[in-house]
Amino acid sequence: MGAMGMEPMGHSARAGAWRASRAAPPWCRGVCAALYVGVSVFVWGADASPPEGGEGRAGDKSTPPGMVWIPGGEFTMGGKDALARENESPLHRVRVDGFWIDATEVTNDEFRRFVDATGYVTDAEKPVNWDELSKQLPKGTPRPPDEALRPGSPVFSPPRQRVDTGNPGQWWRWTAGASWRHPEGPGSSIEGKGRYPVVHVTHADARAYCAWAGKRLPTEAEWEFAARGGLEGKINVWGNEPIDHTRANTWQGEFPHQNLKEDGHALAAPVGSFPPNGYGLFDMAGNVWEWCSDRYRADEYARRVQAAGGAGVIVNPRGPGGPPTANDQYVQRGGSFLCNDSYCASYRPSARMAATGDTSLHHLGFRAAKDGPGPAGEVESARNERTE
Numbered sequence: 001m002g003a004m005g006m007e008p009m010g011h012s013a014r015a016g017a018w019r020a021s022r023a024a025p026p027w028c029r030g031v032c033a034a035l036y037v038g039v040s041v042f043v044w045g046a047d048a049s050p051p052e053g054g055e056g057r058a059g060d061k062s063t064p065p066g067m068v069w070i071p072g073g074e075f076t077m078g079g080k081d082a083l084a085r086e087n088e089s090p091l092h093r094v095r096v097d098g099f100w101i102d103a104t105e106v107t108n109d110e111f112r113r114f115v116d117a118t119g120y121v122t123d124a125e126k127p128v129n130w131d132e133l134s135k136q137l138p139k140g141t142p143r144p145p146d147e148a149l150r151p152g153s154p155v156f157s158p159p160r161q162r163v164d165t166g167n168p169g170q171w172w173r174w175t176a177g178a179s180w181r182h183p184e185g186p187g188s189s190i191e192g193k194g195r196y197p198v199v200h201v202t203h204a205d206a207r208a209y210c211a212w213a214g215k216r217l218p219t220e221a222e223w224e225f226a227a228r229g230g231l232e233g234k235i236n237v238w239g240n241e242p243i244d245h246t247r248a249n250t251w252q253g254e255f256p257h258q259n260l261k262e263d264g265h266a267l268a269a270p271v272g273s274f275p276p277n278g279y280g281l282f283d284m285a286g287n288v289w290e291w292c293s294d295r296y297r298a299d300e301y302a303r304r305v306q307a308a309g310g311a312g313v314i315v316n317p318r319g320p321g322g323p324p325t326a327n328d329q330y331v332q333r334g335g336s337f338l339c340n341d342s343y344c345a346s347y348r349p350s351a352r353m354a355a356t357g358d359t360s361l362h363h364l365g366f367r368a369a370k371d372g373p374g375p376a377g378e379v380e381s382a383r384n385e386r387t388e
């Protein structure tokens with residue numbers, strides 16, 4: 001699901017999916033169009049100039065606004081519960097240094113401040129330069145329809161009746177004009193939604209915001225450690241009790257045609273609408289997916305354990321190294337308002353998802369992190385051994 005936040009899109013990058021499907025499958029119409037936007041990611045990067053004073057700037061001895069200090073510690077990373085996927089194995093011990101992390105997903109209000117201050121234009125708001133993009137696609141790749149080259153992003157568009165959940169194209173619609181300002185497409189807006197999580201942001205967009213704010217994206221290990229809230233080896237961020245509508249904003253009913261909205265939210269919810277975890281972090285389960293800094297590999301855990309000689313504690317893992325490429329996928333965590341046990345139980349803290357960095361989606365946002373020192377000049381703490 002990577003890109004689509006659903007299983008069937010699996011971990012295939014949009015660009016990868018496109019390349020692999022010269023004869024585009026039905027889902028590719030619209031969804032694949034999103035991949036075209038990707039290349040424009042590289043337009044920004046270079047001229048990104050972090051501001052003198054961004055959100056979250058604070059004296060070293062104070063708490064950055066909206067952030068929570070996560071004391072360094074050790075934990076078991078990965079999952080092997082009944083809903084766990086292969087990419088969550090093997091379980092392995094990880095230690096992370098202390099770090100700050102946003103208590104909530106970055107909101108529309110916060111992102112707007114960044115855009116107002118910098119004039120930043122997100123990738124979903126940029127038209128696609130086909131001449132440039134075609135250089136990165138197989139020779140002979142046909143030019144997509146003009147519609148697919150207009151600025152836009154995929155929007156969740158539920159079918160009216162039961163469908164095969166193996167085909168995300170049945171509920172994702174490439175929507176020209178969809179962006180963080182217009183989450184459901186033209187005609188929708190974020191007026192009155194300042195406290196909703198920003199969505200339709202690519203990995204580059206998220207990094208640009210972080211740079212402006214004097215922050216960074218969390219690593220995948222930091223994210224999972226923070227999500228666990230001090231609990232060790234639990235299935236969910238609240239413990240081992242199964243999910244219900246009071247815990248997180250996910251999907252109740254039969255996905256994707258029947259949304260019972262028992263949790264009160266058909267799509268995203270204002271951040272902080274559900275109880276926080278043990279560290280005081282909100283929406284670490286559900287609501288919107290959150291980008292992490294790591295590049296993604298399904299077998300990353302096996303590789304890192306092997307590299308460590310099969311034993312010991314992995315310290316501050318940062319994901320696969322090597323020179324980045326346009327096809328790299330980046331980790332997403334936390335699941336979204338579309339998660340449902342029948343389909344995608346990714347609200348679990350160990351669940352891993354990924355998409356190419358050029359991906360923007362209706363249910364994909366982020367939260368930021370920041371290095372220490374912590375509240376008492378703390379860089380890292382003793383082990384975190386709180387149990388439920």
Ligand SMILES: [Ca+2]
Binds near residue numbers: 249252266337
């Ligand atoms: Ca919901």
